[in-house]
Amino acid sequence: MDFASLLTDVLREATGPTAIAYALAAIGLNIHFGLTGLINMGQAGFMLLGAYGFAISTIAGLPLVVAFLIAIGCAVVFALILGLPTLKLRGDYLAIVTIAAAEIIRFIGRSVGLNDLTGGSQGLLGNQFKYSFEGASPFADGLVAIGPISLQMNASNSWWLRIVGWGLVALACLIVFLLLRSPWGRVLKGIREDEDAVRALGKNVYTFKLQSLVLGGVFGAVGGIVISLASSVQPDSLGRPVTFNTWTILLLGGAATVFGPVLGSILFWAALVLVRGLMRGLIPPDVLSSTEIEPLGFVLVGITLVLLIVFRPQGILGDKKELAING
Amino acid sequence: MAEPIVTDAVNPDVVAARDALRGVAHTPGVAKPTPLLVADGVRRTFGGVNAVDVEHLEVQSNVITALIGPNGAGKTTFFNLMTGFDRPDAGSWTFDGKSLAGVPASRVSKSGMVRTFQLTKALSRMTVLENMRLGARDQVGEGMGAALLRPLWRKQEKEVTEKARDLLARFKLDTKESDFAGSLSGGQRKLLEMARALMSDPTLVMLDEPMAGVNPALTQSLLGHITALRDSGTSVLFVEHDMHMVRHISDWVVVMAEGKVVAEGPPKEVMDDQAVIDAYLGSHHDTDLGDDSLLEEESVISAEAMAELEAEEEAK
Amino acid sequence: MLETAHRAASRRHRRRGLGLLPGLLLGLLLTAVVGLVAVPAGAAPAACSPDAATACIQGTLRTSAGEPAVGVTFDVEGPAGTFQGVTNDAGQWSVAVTEAGEYTVTLDETTLPAGESLRDPAANPKTVQADLGRRPGALFALGDPAAAPAPSASASSSDGAGSGDSPESPAAPEAGAASEGGASGESAAAEGSGNNRILQLVVSGLVFGLLLALASVGANLIYGTTGLSNFAHGDLVTLGGLIAFTAVRTWGLPLWSAIIIATAGGMVAGWLLDAGIFAPLRRRGVGVTQQLIVTIGLALSMINLYLVLYGASPLPIVSSISERIDLGPVSLSQQTILSVVIAGVVLAAVALVLQRTRIGRATRAVSDNPPLAAASGIKVASIIRGVWVSSAGLASLGGVLMGLYLGSTRFNFGSVLLLLMFAAITLGGLGSPLGGLLGALVIGLVVELSTLVLPNDLRYASALVILIVVLLVRPQGILGRAQRIG
Structure with a gap:
C-alpha cells in the first residue's frame, strides 16, 4: 500500500472543509455544553438550516453577505423557537426536543412537497449556489499545489474555501476566548454547575441560556455553510450521526477549552481517514469490501467515544483536576 | 455544646426592633411593628397534601428570625415559595412593601431577598473567587455584547474583586480564593455560599439549614457571622434543626407543623411551650429538643415520597 | 403490501467469521452477542x-x-x-x-x-x-x-x-426507512371511502402505538431508575429484529422460537451493557450526562456494526404473505394480530409485576428515591441490573413484533423509531410507565392520522411536532409529576 498518498489524504482531510465545518459546529456545541451545560442533540439541525439558508437565498439571487446573514438568521430563529419553550424545563427535555427538532428540519427539507425549494431528498447541488462565494475570491483560478496537496484555487473543495474556513474558525476561537474570561462566561459556567444557585444570585438564567443556545447555534450554521460550499446541501448527510460526531469531537478535544473543539476535529478526521485507509490497504477486499470499511470506521468512532468518557473524560486539552470534582 | 453567643447589638436599628418585638403578642400570625416580609394565605399542595398552608405571617426587619418545625412541616417549601423557586396554589406576599407573588426567582433575589440552600450549591468547578464575583449585581460584563469588550467592564470587575476579597477575608476563606469550590469542606462551602449571597448587599438573607453538615469546629464562627450580619443591618430568616443555635442567636422563633404556623414568640418561651414540644416531637418525648440532628434528612424525603406515591396511586 | 414487496429481494449470502473484528471491537461487549447470532444475509445491490x-x-x-x-x-x-x-x-x-x-x-x-x-x-x-x-x-x-x-x-x-450516499452519515437513510415504516402496510388497505379510511388509520395508529409502547417501556424504566436517557435503546430494538431475522431465515427456526431467542438475546445484551459498562460507571460516580454520551457512542457503534453485518437492505423476518383477516370494517394481517396480542399480554404483565410484586415495588421505590430504597434494604444495584436486562429484553421483543407488523426489519430500524419512543415516554411523563403507554398511543394515532392532511413523508415529523407542543403546555408530560426544588 502507498503510505505517502495515504498520509497526503490524511493531511488533506484534516485541514479540509469537513474538519473546518465540524470544528465550527463543535465550537458552538462547546458554548452549549462546555460552558453552559446545555445538552444540545440537534447541532446537525443548526448546520442544515445554515446550509439551506445560505444555498436557497443564493439561488434566489441574493448577494453573498446577505445570504450569509440569512443563514445566521435562520439559526437564531431556530434557537429561539427551541429555547423559548424548553430552556425552562429540565436538561433532558432540551436533549429530546433538540434532537427531535433537528429531525423535523431534515424531514421537512427532504419532503417531496418542498422539492422546488430544497430539492427534496436529493438536496441542492453545489453548482447552484457556489458561484457567489467562488466569485468573491481575490485569487486567480487554477490548480495550485502547496506541499503534497494539490487543489483548485477557487472551485468546490478549494484553497479559497480553506482560507476563509480557517479564518472563521480563528474568529470563533477568539470570540470564545474573550467570552470565557468575561463575566458573561462566568454566569454561563455558574449555570453549568447549578442553575438554581445562579438564579438565587439574581441572574436571569433563562436569558443567559437562550443567548448561549443562539450563539452556539450560529456557529453550527456557519459550519453548515462551509460543508455545503465544499459539496452540496444534502439533508440526509446532516442527520443525527453528524451531531454524534460533533459530540465525539468536542469530548475528544476537551469541553470548556478554547482550542479543544478545533484540535478534536482535526484529529477526528485525520484518524478516521487513516484508519479507513489502513483497513483498505491491509485487509483484502474479499474479506471486507470498501463499503463495509466505512461503517466500520464509525464503529470505531463510537467505541472511541465510550472509551473517552470512561478513561479520559476531560479530553486532550481538558483539566483533569477540574473534572475530578463531582459537583 | 456551644456557649450562648453574646449578642450585645450595637446597631440602634436592631435594638429598636428587639424592643418593639417585646410588645408583640405570642400568637401565630401576629402583626409585627416593622415587618419586612408579609405572607397571606399562601398554600401549596403536593398530591392532595397541604405542604404549606400559611394564613398570615410577618417577618420582622433587623432581627434574626428562626423558622423551626418537625420534618415535613413545609419550611423549605415555604422558602421556595417566598423566593420564587416554586409556585403556590394560592396566596400573596410582599417584601419591603412590594408584592412578590408570581415574580421569578432571579427578580426576587434582585429585590433584596437572597437565599441559600439546604444542600449547598457551591459552584464546584469554579474557583472560590469566581463564585464570589458571580454574586455581585448589575455587572456590565454580563451582557453578551459587552463581554467581548473588556474595557467596558474592567473597572467594575476590579471593584467586584476587591469586595469579594474583603468578604472572603471576613469569612476566613481568603487563602482559598484560587481553589475550586468543589475542593472545600462542607462547612467551608456553607460559608462560601453565605459570603456569596452577601456580595449583593441583600436586605433579607434566608438561610436554609446553615448548620447542616457543618463541622462543630466551624459552628461557632458561623454563628458569629450570622449575628454580625444582623448587626450590620441585614435581616435574617433561617430554617434550622439545631436547637442550640436557634436558642442562642434568634430573636424570634416561628414554629411550623403540617404546613401551618402553629406558634410564634421569643426562643425561650416557644421552646418551653408544651404544645410546641408535642407538635414537634410527636411521641418521641425522650428526645432532646436541643439535639435534633437525630432526625435525618431521609425521613423528610420518605414522608414526601410516600405522599407522592399515594398521589400517584390515586391517579391510577 | 410490504411483505410482498420485500419477499423477492435478492440475498447474496456472505458467510463471514468474526475473527477479524475482535481487535477492532474492544470494549463493545455486545459484539459477542451479535457475532453469535449473525450469519448475515444482506442484500447487496x-x-x-x-x-x-x-x-x-x-x-x-x-x-x-x-x-x-x-x-x-x-x-x-x-x-x-x-x-x-x-x-x-x-x-x-x-x-x-x-x-x-x-x-x-x-x-x-x-x-x-x-x-x-x-x-x-x-x-x-x-x-x-x-x-x-x-x-x-x-x-x-x-x-x-x-x-x-x-x-x-x-x-x-x-x-x-x-445504500448510503454520504460518508458522513452511514445512518442517513433513516427517513427512508421511516417512510417505509409506519403502518403503511395496514393503512394502504383502506384507500376506499373516507370514514372507513379514518377508522383503518385509527386502528393502525393504536396498533403502532401499542407496539411502540412495548418497544419503549424499557427506556422508560431505565430513565426512571437511573435517570439515564438511553440513546442506544433503538439499537436494542434493532437487535431483536435482526436476531429474529437470522433465526427464521438463516437457521430456519419457527417464528415462535425466534421470538423467544430474540428476547433472550436482548436480555443478554442488557446484562452485558450494565455489567460491562454502566454499573462500573455508576460505581465510579460518573454523571448521567456522561453516561448519556456513552449511550450515544454505543448507538453509533451498534448501528454501524449492524450495517457491516447485515447490509442496508430491508430484511423481512417472515417470507410468506400473511393472510388478512376482516374485522368489521377494518382488516388486519395475521402477523399484526399476533404482534398485538403478544404486546398486549407482555405490557399487562409488566404493569402487573410493577404494581403487585415485591420486585416491582422495589423497582418503583428505586425510581422514587435510590438512597431511601437503599436505606430500606433494597439492593439497588441488582434492581438496576434487572431493569437493564428486562429493558433490553422488552426492546428486543418490541423489535421483533414491530418488524413483523411493518413487514421487515433493517440495520437502522430501531434508531429510526428511537425518537418516536423518546417522544412517547416524554409525552407520557419521563419515568412513568403508564404515561409511556398513553404517550405511545397518542404518537401512534398522530403518526397515522397525520397522513390525512400531510404528505406521507412528514408523518414522523408531525409526531415530533406534537411532542414539542405538548411540552409547551404541560412540561411534565401527561402523567408526570412536577419537580421539587431545594
Whole structure:
C-alpha cells in the first residue's frame, strides 16, 4: 500500500472543509455544553438550516453577505423557537426536543412537497449556489499545489474555501476566548454547575441560556455553510450521526477549552481517514469490501467515544483536576 | 455544646426592633411593628397534601428570625415559595412593601431577598473567587455584547474583586480564593455560599439549614457571622434543626407543623411551650429538643415520597 | 403490501467469521452477542462497489404494488461518458462511473412493466451528484400520479437511499426507512371511502402505538431508575429484529422460537451493557450526562456494526404473505394480530409485576428515591441490573413484533423509531410507565392520522411536532409529576 498518498489524504482531510465545518459546529456545541451545560442533540439541525439558508437565498439571487446573514438568521430563529419553550424545563427535555427538532428540519427539507425549494431528498447541488462565494475570491483560478496537496484555487473543495474556513474558525476561537474570561462566561459556567444557585444570585438564567443556545447555534450554521460550499446541501448527510460526531469531537478535544473543539476535529478526521485507509490497504477486499470499511470506521468512532468518557473524560486539552470534582 | 453567643447589638436599628418585638403578642400570625416580609394565605399542595398552608405571617426587619418545625412541616417549601423557586396554589406576599407573588426567582433575589440552600450549591468547578464575583449585581460584563469588550467592564470587575476579597477575608476563606469550590469542606462551602449571597448587599438573607453538615469546629464562627450580619443591618430568616443555635442567636422563633404556623414568640418561651414540644416531637418525648440532628434528612424525603406515591396511586 | 414487496429481494449470502473484528471491537461487549447470532444475509445491490476511484449510481424500482420492477432500463450520462443500467429481479440497478460530477439519469419509460407509469413524470430525467467512493441514488416512483403516495413508492425510495450516499452519515437513510415504516402496510388497505379510511388509520395508529409502547417501556424504566436517557435503546430494538431475522431465515427456526431467542438475546445484551459498562460507571460516580454520551457512542457503534453485518437492505423476518383477516370494517394481517396480542399480554404483565410484586415495588421505590430504597434494604444495584436486562429484553421483543407488523426489519430500524419512543415516554411523563403507554398511543394515532392532511413523508415529523407542543403546555408530560426544588 502507498503510505505517502495515504498520509497526503490524511493531511488533506484534516485541514479540509469537513474538519473546518465540524470544528465550527463543535465550537458552538462547546458554548452549549462546555460552558453552559446545555445538552444540545440537534447541532446537525443548526448546520442544515445554515446550509439551506445560505444555498436557497443564493439561488434566489441574493448577494453573498446577505445570504450569509440569512443563514445566521435562520439559526437564531431556530434557537429561539427551541429555547423559548424548553430552556425552562429540565436538561433532558432540551436533549429530546433538540434532537427531535433537528429531525423535523431534515424531514421537512427532504419532503417531496418542498422539492422546488430544497430539492427534496436529493438536496441542492453545489453548482447552484457556489458561484457567489467562488466569485468573491481575490485569487486567480487554477490548480495550485502547496506541499503534497494539490487543489483548485477557487472551485468546490478549494484553497479559497480553506482560507476563509480557517479564518472563521480563528474568529470563533477568539470570540470564545474573550467570552470565557468575561463575566458573561462566568454566569454561563455558574449555570453549568447549578442553575438554581445562579438564579438565587439574581441572574436571569433563562436569558443567559437562550443567548448561549443562539450563539452556539450560529456557529453550527456557519459550519453548515462551509460543508455545503465544499459539496452540496444534502439533508440526509446532516442527520443525527453528524451531531454524534460533533459530540465525539468536542469530548475528544476537551469541553470548556478554547482550542479543544478545533484540535478534536482535526484529529477526528485525520484518524478516521487513516484508519479507513489502513483497513483498505491491509485487509483484502474479499474479506471486507470498501463499503463495509466505512461503517466500520464509525464503529470505531463510537467505541472511541465510550472509551473517552470512561478513561479520559476531560479530553486532550481538558483539566483533569477540574473534572475530578463531582459537583 | 456551644456557649450562648453574646449578642450585645450595637446597631440602634436592631435594638429598636428587639424592643418593639417585646410588645408583640405570642400568637401565630401576629402583626409585627416593622415587618419586612408579609405572607397571606399562601398554600401549596403536593398530591392532595397541604405542604404549606400559611394564613398570615410577618417577618420582622433587623432581627434574626428562626423558622423551626418537625420534618415535613413545609419550611423549605415555604422558602421556595417566598423566593420564587416554586409556585403556590394560592396566596400573596410582599417584601419591603412590594408584592412578590408570581415574580421569578432571579427578580426576587434582585429585590433584596437572597437565599441559600439546604444542600449547598457551591459552584464546584469554579474557583472560590469566581463564585464570589458571580454574586455581585448589575455587572456590565454580563451582557453578551459587552463581554467581548473588556474595557467596558474592567473597572467594575476590579471593584467586584476587591469586595469579594474583603468578604472572603471576613469569612476566613481568603487563602482559598484560587481553589475550586468543589475542593472545600462542607462547612467551608456553607460559608462560601453565605459570603456569596452577601456580595449583593441583600436586605433579607434566608438561610436554609446553615448548620447542616457543618463541622462543630466551624459552628461557632458561623454563628458569629450570622449575628454580625444582623448587626450590620441585614435581616435574617433561617430554617434550622439545631436547637442550640436557634436558642442562642434568634430573636424570634416561628414554629411550623403540617404546613401551618402553629406558634410564634421569643426562643425561650416557644421552646418551653408544651404544645410546641408535642407538635414537634410527636411521641418521641425522650428526645432532646436541643439535639435534633437525630432526625435525618431521609425521613423528610420518605414522608414526601410516600405522599407522592399515594398521589400517584390515586391517579391510577 | 410490504411483505410482498420485500419477499423477492435478492440475498447474496456472505458467510463471514468474526475473527477479524475482535481487535477492532474492544470494549463493545455486545459484539459477542451479535457475532453469535449473525450469519448475515444482506442484500447487496447489484455488483458495483464504490472505492476511491469509483462511484456507484444506483437505485431500486418497485411497481405501484410494491413488487420489484424488473428489466427497466436507465441511461446515465455524465463526465465519465454514457452508461446503461437495467434493473435485476430485485428491482435494483447500478452503474459504475469513474469520474466525479453531475450525471443525468433517464428512465426509459418504454421498458416499464405493463400498466406502470411514473408517478411524477416531470422528475424524469434526474440529475445526481456522483462523488467518488459514494453511492448516489437515483430514485423513481411508480404509480398513479393522482393517488395518495403509495407505500411502495416510499419503500423504493428508501432502498436507494439505504445504500448510503454520504460518508458522513452511514445512518442517513433513516427517513427512508421511516417512510417505509409506519403502518403503511395496514393503512394502504383502506384507500376506499373516507370514514372507513379514518377508522383503518385509527386502528393502525393504536396498533403502532401499542407496539411502540412495548418497544419503549424499557427506556422508560431505565430513565426512571437511573435517570439515564438511553440513546442506544433503538439499537436494542434493532437487535431483536435482526436476531429474529437470522433465526427464521438463516437457521430456519419457527417464528415462535425466534421470538423467544430474540428476547433472550436482548436480555443478554442488557446484562452485558450494565455489567460491562454502566454499573462500573455508576460505581465510579460518573454523571448521567456522561453516561448519556456513552449511550450515544454505543448507538453509533451498534448501528454501524449492524450495517457491516447485515447490509442496508430491508430484511423481512417472515417470507410468506400473511393472510388478512376482516374485522368489521377494518382488516388486519395475521402477523399484526399476533404482534398485538403478544404486546398486549407482555405490557399487562409488566404493569402487573410493577404494581403487585415485591420486585416491582422495589423497582418503583428505586425510581422514587435510590438512597431511601437503599436505606430500606433494597439492593439497588441488582434492581438496576434487572431493569437493564428486562429493558433490553422488552426492546428486543418490541423489535421483533414491530418488524413483523411493518413487514421487515433493517440495520437502522430501531434508531429510526428511537425518537418516536423518546417522544412517547416524554409525552407520557419521563419515568412513568403508564404515561409511556398513553404517550405511545397518542404518537401512534398522530403518526397515522397525520397522513390525512400531510404528505406521507412528514408523518414522523408531525409526531415530533406534537411532542414539542405538548411540552409547551404541560412540561411534565401527561402523567408526570412536577419537580421539587431545594
